[in-house]
Amino acid sequence: MIIETRNLTKIYGEKIGCEKICLSVDEGRIFGFLGPNGAGKSTFVKMLVGLIKPTSGTATLLGTPIGDVFTRRRVGFLPENFRYQDWLTGRELLQYHAALAHVPKEMRSQRIGEVLRLVKLEGAARSKIKTYSKGMQQRIGIAAALISDPDLLFLDEPTSALDPIGRLDVREIIAGLKERKKTVFLNSHLLSEVEMTCDEVAIIKDGRIIESGTIDDLLKGKVEVEIKATGLNGSLDKQISQIGRLISDDGTELLVELEGEDKIPILVSLIIRNGGKLYNLSRKKRTLEELFLGVIKGGGS
Amino acid sequence: MLTIASLTFKEALRKKILLAAVVLTLLFLVLYGTGLHFMANDLEEMREHQSNSRGGGFSAVETELMIEQSKRMFLLLGIYFSSSIVSLLAIFSSVGSVSAEIENGMLHAIMAKPIRRRDIILGKFIGYALMLSFYAAILFISILALNHYIAGAKVPREPGAVALFILQPLVLLAFTIAGSTRFSTLANGITAFMLYTIGVIGGMIEWVGVTMKNSVLSNTGIVTSLLMPVDSIYRMIVGLISDSSGNLMSLMGVDPLGPFGTASRPSIAMLIYTFIYLVAFIAIAVRSFSRRDIA
Numbered sequence: 001m002i003i004e005t006r007n008l009t010k011i012y013g014e015k016i017g018c019e020k021i022c023l024s025v026d027e028g029r030i031f032g033f034l035g036p037n038g039a040g041k042s043t044f045v046k047m048l049v050g051l052i053k054p055t056s057g058t059a060t061l062l063g064t065p066i067g068d069v070f071t072r073r074r075v076g077f078l079p080e081n082f083r084y085q086d087w088l089t090g091r092e093l094l095q096y097h098a099a100l101a102h103v104p105k106e107m108r109s110q111r112i113g114e115v116l117r118l119v120k121l122e123g124a125a126r127s128k129i130k131t132y133s134k135g136m137q138q139r140i141g142i143a144a145a146l147i148s149d150p151d152l153l154f155l156d157e158p159t160s161a162l163d164p165i166g167r168l169d170v171r172e173i174i175a176g177l178k179e180r181k182k183t184v185f186l187n188s189h190l191l192s193e194v195e196m197t198c199d200e201v202a203i204i205k206d207g208r209i210i211e212s213g214t215i216d217d218l219l220k221g222k223v224e225v226e227i228k229a230t231g232l233n234g235s236l237d238k239q240i241s242q243i244g245r246l247i248s249d250d251g252t253e254l255l256v257e258l259e260g261e262d263k264i265p266i267l268v269s270l271i272i273r274n275g276g277k278l279y280n281l282s283r284k285k286r287t288l289e290e291l292f293l294g295v296i297k298g299g300g301s
Numbered sequence: 302m303l304t305i306a307s308l309t310f311k312e313a314l315r316k317k318i319l320l321a322a323v324v325l326t327l328l329f330l331v332l333y334g335t336g337l338h339f340m341a342n343d344l345e346e347m348r349e350h351q352s353n354s355r356g357g358g359f360s361a362v363e364t365e366l367m368i369e370q371s372k373r374m375f376l377l378l379g380i381y382f383s384s385s386i387v388s389l390l391a392i393f394s395s396v397g398s399v400s401a402e403i404e405n406g407m408l409h410a411i412m413a414k415p416i417r418r419r420d421i422i423l424g425k426f427i428g429y430a431l432m433l434s435f436y437a438a439i440l441f442i443s444i445l446a447l448n449h450y451i452a453g454a455k456v457p458r459e460p461g462a463v464a465l466f467i468l469q470p471l472v473l474l475a476f477t478i479a480g481s482t483r484f485s486t487l488a489n490g491i492t493a494f495m496l497y498t499i500g501v502i503g504g505m506i507e508w509v510g511v512t513m514k515n516s517v518l519s520n521t522g523i524v525t526s527l528l529m530p531v532d533s534i535y536r537m538i539v540g541l542i543s544d545s546s547g548n549l550m551s552l553m554g555v556d557p558l559g560p561f562g563t564a565s566r567p568s569i570a571m572l573i574y575t576f577i578y579l580v581a582f583i584a585i586a587v588r589s590f591s592r593r594d595i596a
Contacts, residue, residue: 012596043596049413051595069415077413081406085308087315099304100414144410154413 001060002027002152002183003048008057010043016207017043020057023202023209028181030174032188032198032215034292040207041187042080045154048185049077062152073102076150080157080187082141086130090121090140093129094147101148115143118173134161142173153177156187171197195288203295211295219286223261227254228280229271236274243267302420302427305411309398309428318394319432326386326440333379334447340375341452344368372454377539379444384469384535385501387437391470392493395429395477397486399586403595404486412595419587426478426583433470441466462541469534472575473497475582476529482590500529504536526567530575533567540566 003025010017018040025031035041046052048059050067064071084093091112098108116122119139124132129140138161145153155174159167167190174184174197188194194201195215202212211218222244230252240246243266244258258267264283271278313319351364399422402408411421441463448454473493480489507522509515526533 046409046595051409051412053592053594069417072413072415075413077410079406079409079413082410083406084410085312085407087312096304096308097410097414100411100416102415141410 001025002029002062003031003059003185005048005059006057008044008047008059009055010040010047010052011055016040017052018047018204019207021204021209023212025183025185025200027183028178029200030178030184030186030198032186032194032201033204034188034191034194034201035204036296037189039204041204042156043207044204045077045156045185045187049075049154073148074151076145076148076153078138078141078145078153078155078158080160082138084129084137084140084144086132087128089126089128090116090132090143091125093140094143097144097147103148111147111149115146118146118176119143120169135163135166138162139166139169142170146173150182152183152185154185154187157189158186159188159190159193167193191287191289191292201288203292205296211291215288218291219288220260222286223258223264224284224286225256225258225264225267226280226282226284227256227267227271227278228252229254229276229278232271232276233274236270236276239270239274240267243270302416302424305416305421305424306427306431309425310431313394313429313432319436322386322390322436326436329382329386330443330447333382333444334451337375337447337451340371344371344452372448372452373543375452376444376448376454376456377542379448380441380466380538380542381535383440383444384466384531384538387433387440387466387470388473388497388531389494390436391429391433391473392477392490392497394432395425395474395481396490396493397481398425398429398478399481399590400484400486400489401481408595418591422478422482422583422587422590426474426586429474429478430471433474434467437467437470438463457542459541462538465534465538465541468575468579469531472531472534472579472582475579475586479582479586479589482586482593496529497531499525500532503528504532526571527574530571530578533571534575537567537572 001024003023005021005023008021009019011019021044033041033044043052047054048061048066050072054066059066061068062071062074085096088096094112094115095108098111103111112125113122116125119142121136121139121143124136129137132140138158142155142158145155159170162170171193174186177184186194186198198215200212200214201218202209204210224247232254237246237249240256243263244256247255247257249255256267258264261283264281268278268281348364348368351361397404399408408421412418445456449456476496477489477493480492483489484492503522503525505522506518507526510518510520510522
């Protein structure tokens with residue numbers, strides 16, 4: 001496992017930062033960590049990268065306990081509230097981070113060129129960071145996190161200051177890292193971004209994980225279908241209740257929730273057997289946003 | 302550690318902290334040099350007046366003694382004000398060295414890199430210490446040079462005095478960085494400045510106590526010196542300069558500078574205590590920062 005935590009807990013006085021977090025992230029996975037503001041996402045990441053000391057519990061990164069300085073050579077981190085030495089140029093900042101990350105001197109120039117190209121800031125490398133827009137500062141932050149070509153990358157809200165094109169670029173960077181078997185731990189509020197990018201997610205609320213799994217598994221489960229049909233008789237309602245429930249019915253258009261996608265052919269045969277003429281059946285895809293809002297508002301499982 | 306030290310030094314240069322200090326210091330040196338120039342002219346007139354007068358007034362020896370004493374006083378005043386300048390520069394340049402970088406999030410990305418927390422503190426200390434040592438040495442030598450070339454004063458060749466002059470900002474630097482690991486920038490600035498001021502006032506109280514043979518006042522001064530030994534270092538410098546000049550009035554036990562001079566010279570034990578104080582506050586800074594959550 002690249003990341004493994006067992007009952008990782010941080011308590012600030014009487015306030016819970018994170019409580020008994022148990023997570024495992026395998027090599028080459030893109031892991032999304034979701035939760036409302038103040039849920040404990042950043043606290044959790046800060047514990048893993050060594051900024052905050054856990055109150056209790058254990059965790060390992062790349063097989064070694066958190067806090068190991070040597071292991072941090074293989075870890076990159078983009079903080080949420082990033083701010084860099086704005087009196088440096090972009091290239092100077094990357095030289096500084098390369099030196100801190102122990103990138104060999106003879107490789108620094110080449111590596112800086114690579115990450116500048118990756119975040120599309122080659123043209124601004126000689127400008128001072130104080131002249132950068134917020135989006136450019138976020139890009140240079142991503143470049144600084146990637147400077148040591150880390151095996152594990154923590155990105156805390158990496159697209160918050162970026163425009164849609166910038167977000168697409170970050171998605172491409174993450175996809176490129178995945179191709180190279182790198183592991184990415186992504187904290188984000190942008191659910192659509194997470195849904196498009198991540199293999200697995202965990203949802204945290206009030207310091208506790210309330211849902212986790214692969215995106216496919218989490219979005220499985222109950223299925224909603226919209227039906228357009230005529231000639232349906234009254235007994236259909238009772239038969240549908242055996243495979244799901246009728247949410248709405250205005251005579252020709254029905255919205256049905258089924259217990260699983262294997263019930264769709266059964267529903268079609270029920271309509272036909274009841275003398276109905278089926279004109280359209282479309283499956284409503286459940287989104288991560290619906291799942292997220294459901295577990296956050298509903299208190300989770 | 303050296304990467305952090307180098308960046309800290311560069312920061313002082315690039316953010317024009319050193320430039321601002323140098324420009325204002327030049328202004329101070331111009332004002333001081335102007336004062337020296339007019340004082341030297343007045344002293345020369347006094348000497349000519351004495352040699353032209355026959356009988357009455359001061360004797361030639363008395364006049365030379367007064368001239369020598371005035372030059373000495375101006376030299377020590379220059380060192381006193383320079384000590385204040387370099388001390389305040391030490392406090393204000395490093396007051397937010399850790400706290401401000403935590404407050405604005407600048408340290409977050411650095412601390413996730415493979416670097417020990419102690420190396421961050423030591424690197425910052427070394428970076429600022431290099432800048433302050435360089436500045437303090439130049440300032441001290443400038444004061445001596447002005448006194449030598451403008452007033453024709455005999456300036457002491459005391460490497461120990463230069464070393465002690467450099468030690469002053471380093472003590473304040475260690476104290477301020479330690480405070481910066483625990484307190485907010487504003488609270489730390491107020492604390493460091495107040496303690497420095499208490500140290501200076503304590504030194505004057507000690508002078509009064511020794512002069513008036515009042516043990517309560519002298520002990521109060523000693524306690525403040527233990528809390529903040531920078532003023533004691535200044536009085537060691539004054540003692541060294543008085544020794545090396547063979548100044549008659551100093552040798553006779555008359556303190557030409559009053560409470561800015563030294564009635565009771567700090568001992569070697571005080572110097573050792575000052576070194577321990579400096580190292581202890583660096584250790585406190587490292588320990589405090591290593592235990593702190595960077596939220």
